[in-house]
Amino acid sequence: MIATLLKELADKIAQVSGKKIKFVPVRGLDVLARVKLAPATGNEHCLYFSAANAPGLSYAMAFECARILRFFEVDESERQVAVTTKDMRKKAYSMFGDIADRSSFSGNEEVLEKMQAAWYGGIVRRVTTYPGDVKIHIGLAQRCPELKDDQQKLFAGQLTKAEGDLAEEVKKQTPSTIFELSGQLNAAYFKLLERQFPELEFNNIIGNSFAEGAEQLVKVISDTFADSYEGDVAKSQLWAAILGISDWFAWMKIKDITSETDKQSF
Numbered sequence: 460m461i462a463t464l465l466k467e468l469a470d471k472i473a474q475v476s477g478k479k480i481k482f483v484p485v486r487g488l489d490v491l492a493r494v495k496l497a498p499a500t501g502n503e504h505c506l507y508f509s510a511a512n513a514p515g516l517s518y519a520m521a522f523e524c525a526r527i528l529r530f531f532e533v534d535e536s537e538r539q540v541a542v543t544t545k546d547m548r549k550k551a552y553s554m555f556g557d558i559a560d561r562s563s564f565s566g567n568e569e570v571l572e573k574m575q576a577a578w579y580g581g582i583v584r585r586v587t588t589y590p591g592d593v594k595i596h597i598g599l600a601q602r603c604p605e606l607k608d609d610q611q612k613l614f615a616g617q618l619t620k621a622e623g624d625l626a627e628e629v630k631k632q633t634p635s636t637i638f639e640l641s642g643q644l645n646a647a648y649f650k651l652l653e654r655q656f657p658e659l660e661f662n663n664i665i666g667n668s669f670a671e672g673a674e675q676l677v678k679v680i681s682d683t684f685a686d687s688y689e690g691d692v693a694k695s696q697l698w699a700a701i702l703g704i705s706d707w708f709a710w711m712k713i714k715d716i717t718s719e720t721d722k723q724s725f
Contacts, residue, residue: 461517464603468524475531479503484510491519494527515613518606525595533688539712541587551579551707555634578637583708585644586698591691593651621645640702646673675701
């Protein structure tokens with residue numbers, strides 16, 4: 460069934476984008492699957508997936524295909540991605556807050572700079588993708604209920620990783636602002652999933668530790684938003700405003716992106 464679904468999604472992507480999608484196995488990939496859209500002069504999109512047959516892999520691949528399709532179903536003139544600039548990153552870094560245990564970075568500014576980029580990128584990725592991701596999960600569940608087991612394996616893996624981010628040692632070596640933002644976004648994501656998939660019952664340390672901030676994010680997600688990529692962008696902008704990080708990134712139409720910007724979504 461999953462092979463049939465992937466073929467259907469791949470064919471649809473080729474139809475709406477004018478470019479085929481290439482599936483590329485990668486050893487040591489840090490996620491189950493990741494997509495890279497073809498550049499304007501490119502001939503194909505790439506979907507990189509873990510060479511190891513990890514739980515939930517097939518579903519993760521279908522999910523990434525669905526993300527591409529959701530993006531290209533928007534009118535070409537309205538397609539936009541989240542981008543950042545050097546000034547935006549500088550502004551964000553200045554808001555990170557203190558790190559309780561700086562011993563790992565003592566005398567090693569290069570490592571700290573890499574970690575700052577990773578912390579920043581992680582927050583931007585969550586706030587720009589989580590609202591839409593929930594909708595995609597719902598759509599796939601409705602389209603292919605037989606994928607329920609694979610879907611729940613993916614959710615379980617995401618939850619395990621998110622809970623690991625709350626470890627005391629991680630907290631000591633993470634800027635306070637990043638730790639709080641990450642926790643609130645993760646908690647909101649799982650609460651939204653639980654609302655749509657009540658059988659999952661995400662009663663966990665994430666929801667308990669960041670309940671107040673997460674509830675505020677969940678509360679503003681309503682059916683008044685269009686169930687489309689455009690609606691996903693609008694929800695992302697609202698979340699960023701609530702969290703006070705609207706100036707950490709910007710949504711920009713593909714045709715307007717310059718060499719001064721770095722794409723953060725896709």
